[in-house]
Amino acid sequence: MHIVCTDLEGVLIPEIWIHVSRKTGIQELSLTTRDISDYDVLMRKRLALLSSHGLKLKDITDVIQTMDPLEGAVEFLDWMRSQTQVIIVSDTYIEFAKPLMVKLGWPTLFCNFLSIDGFGAIIDYHLRQPDGKRHVVESLQGLNFKIIAMGDSYNDISMLTAAEHGFLFRPPHNVVVEHPQFPVKYEYAAIKEAIAALLA
Amino acid sequence: MHIVCTDLEGVLIPEIWIHVSRKTGIQELSLTTRDISDYDVLMRKRLALLSSHGLKLKDITDVIQTMDPLEGAVEFLDWMRSQTQVIIVSDTYIEFAKPLMVKLGWPTLFCNFLSIDGFGAIIDYHLRQPDGKRHVVESLQGLNFKIIAMGDSYNDISMLTAAEHGFLFRPPHNVVVEHPQFPVKYEYAAIKEAIAALLA
Numbered sequence: 001m002h003i004v005c006t007d008l009e010g011v012l013i014p015e016i017w018i019h020v021s022r023k024t025g026i027q028e029l030s031l032t033t034r035d036i037s038d039y040d041v042l043m044r045k046r047l048a049l050l051s052s053h054g055l056k057l058k059d060i061t062d063v064i065q066t067m068d069p070l071e072g073a074v075e076f077l078d079w080m081r082s083q084t085q086v087i088i089v090s091d092t093y094i095e096f097a098k099p100l101m102v103k104l105g106w107p108t109l110f111c112n113f114l115s116i117d118g119f120g121a122i123i124d125y126h127l128r129q130p131d132g133k134r135h136v137v138e139s140l141q142g143l144n145f146k147i148i149a150m151g152d153s154y155n156d157i158s159m160l161t162a163a164e165h166g167f168l169f170r171p172p173h174n175v176v177v178e179h180p181q182f183p184v185k186y187e188y189a190a191i192k193e194a195i196a197a198l199l200a
Numbered sequence: 201m202h203i204v205c206t207d208l209e210g211v212l213i214p215e216i217w218i219h220v221s222r223k224t225g226i227q228e229l230s231l232t233t234r235d236i237s238d239y240d241v242l243m244r245k246r247l248a249l250l251s252s253h254g255l256k257l258k259d260i261t262d263v264i265q266t267m268d269p270l271e272g273a274v275e276f277l278d279w280m281r282s283q284t285q286v287i288i289v290s291d292t293y294i295e296f297a298k299p300l301m302v303k304l305g306w307p308t309l310f311c312n313f314l315s316i317d318g319f320g321a322i323i324d325y326h327l328r329q330p331d332g333k334r335h336v337v338e339s340l341q342g343l344n345f346k347i348i349a350m351g352d353s354y355n356d357i358s359m360l361t362a363a364e365h366g367f368l369f370r371p372p373h374n375v376v377v378e379h380p381q382f383p384v385k386y387e388y389a390a391i392k393e394a395i396a397a398l399l400a
Contacts, residue, residue, distance in 0.1 A: 001294065001328060009224065047273055081306035094201065106281035108308040110343065113201055128201060130345045139339040144328045 002141050002199060004080050005133075005159060008090035008109070009152035011169050012073040015101050016092060023063045023069060026053060033154070056120040057095055061078050065099045076188040077104055084199055085145075089136050091155055093125065095118065112135055133159035146196055150191060165198055167191060202399060204280050205333075205341050205359060207351035208290035208309070211369050213300050216264060216292060219245065223263045226253060233354070241319040243325050256320040257295055265299045276388040277304055283399055285345075289336045291355055293325065305307060312335055333359035348398055350391060365398055 012113035021030035028049055053059050056130040063095070080086045088104075090097065090111040097109060110132070115124035129135055137159050139145045149156070152171045160166025160182055168175060168184045169191055176184055185191040209215045221230035227230025228249055236242040250260065269277075280286045288304075290297065290311040297309060310332070317322035329335055337347045338358050349356070349363035352371045360382055368375060368384045369391055376384055385391040 078306070082302070085308050085310070086310060102282070105305060106278070108285050108287060110285070132343070135343055138364075139343055143332070143335055143339055 001085070001145055002148055003085045003087060003145045005087055005131075005137055005140070005147055005149045005163065006080075007153075007156050007159075008088050008092055008097065008100075008111075010152040011070075011150060012077060012088070012104065013069050014067060016096055017065070019067050019086075020060055020063050023053065024053070024059075047122055047125065050122060057114070057116050057122050058120055060096065060122075061099055061143065064096055067100060069100065069103055072188045074104060076192060077107060079192060080195065081105075081107065083196070084148075087136070087140075089133050089149075089159060091127075091132070095122075124129075124193045131158055134162045137162040150196055162187070167194060201345055202348055203285045203287060203345045204395065205287055205289045205337055205340070205347055205349045205363065206280075207353075207356050207359075207369075208292055208297065208300075208311075210352040211270075211350060212277060212288070212304065214267060219267050220260055220263050223266070224253070224259075225253065241255055247325065248324055250322055253293075257314070257316050257322050260296065260322075261299055264296055266338050267300060269303055271299065272370050272388045274304060276392060277307060279392060280395065281305075281307065283396070284348075285389050287336070287340075289333050289349075289359060291327075291332070293377070332359055334362045337362040348395055350385075367394060394399070 006012065018030045026049055031042065031044060033039055033042060036045065077086065078120060086107055088107050088109045090109065092108070093112050093114045095114050097111060101107065101109060112123050112125065112127050115126065117123045133156060137149060140147055147163035148165045149160045150167040150169045151160060152169055153175055157179060157186060166182050168179065168182045170186055171184060183194065205272045206212065211398045212227045217257050220229045221227060226249055229246060231242065233239055233242060236245065277286065286307055288309045290309065294309070294310050295314045297311060301307065301309060305331065312325065312327050314322050315325045333356060337349060340347055347358045347363035350367040351360060352369055353371045353375055355380060368379065368382045371384060372387055383394065385394060
């Protein structure tokens with residue numbers, strides 16, 4: 001039996017921080033691990049920016065609420081769910097992802113979470129565990145599932161490597177060059193065909 | 201972060217074999233592990249009965265297609281999915297469950313599978329792993345999830361025991377008597393209230 005472990009941002013929905021950066025006009029919120037390689041430094045900077053602009057969780061989720069899944073994502077996800085089991089494995093935070101999960105029809109999501117204070121301010125972030133994506137794949141393999149993994153970036157590589165089958169979906173050029181071992185797909189129709197062949 | 205691991209038959213949908221027994225008129229198909237304690241003996245008898253009556257997979261799924269989730273199950277499941285993550289953990293077979301999964305909105309399902317020959321006959325069954333329900337709970341705990349488990353019968357006990365919180369939902373009387381350590385709920389409103397309290 002198979003499970004598809006799919007990344008969320010860049011694969012099924014747009015990048016959340018980039019969208020929030022645009023909508024709030026706070027340009028520094030669009031910085032990523034490509035700009036600040038230490039994730040903890042990056043996240044503390046993001047939380048400090050939100051705090052200094054007086055932005056609480058609800059302000060951010062109101063912005064996220066205006067986002068939509070990528071064109072064709074809902075149909076693609078629905079197709080996968082009708083063919084096999086699917087778990088979305090993401091480094092995002094459940095509080096941010098929720099408004100988009102309803103638009104995706106409440107698929108199962110394994111991700112991280114935030115600490116919110118009594119006034120609704122985001123005061124801390126929590127990774128469920130280090131290298132969480134790889135651990136998900138290995139745990140599910142321990143339950144005798146075969147894993148088809150798909151993702152778009154560096155934080156997906158350990159998940160794709162651990163999986164029986166790994167695909168890069170719409171990755172940036174540098175990820176393709178550095179990880180030539182993974183088939184690359186750019187359209188839902190193409191990855192659908194590849195997954196269908198594995199499930200046949 | 202929590203995950204609800206919920207049983208399927210008797211909790212969200214009616215018992216599949218009992219329904220198939222009624223609709224096909226093959227009374228022996230309603231035998232359960234309460235009548236034949238060795239699961240392998242029971243399953244081989246069921247498959248032999250289907251074969252001797254010339255019933256193929258499609259005949260069975262046509263019958264299952266006429267089943268509906270239990271009254272209130274869809275709303276209860278939708279509520280859980282909007283509050284936390286949910287995985288249905290069942291000893292059924294994916295080929296049987298599928299017509300009901302569409303009616304439940306394609307939740308994630310961990311279960312077993314059948315072997316089908318080129319003519320559509322069911323020739324064998326496969327358990328994903330022994331004591332699969334307990335292993336699911338333990339694997340998810342290894343991913344730093346806290347587990348709320350719910351089920352109705354003997355095959356759920358190891359899952360309920362391994363979970364941080366276990367509930368019996370609409371269990372037969374003997375299960376309640378033999379396992380007094382688990383809170384018992386009979387209505388979706390009551391289990392919803394209990395789960396909401398744990399998630400708060």
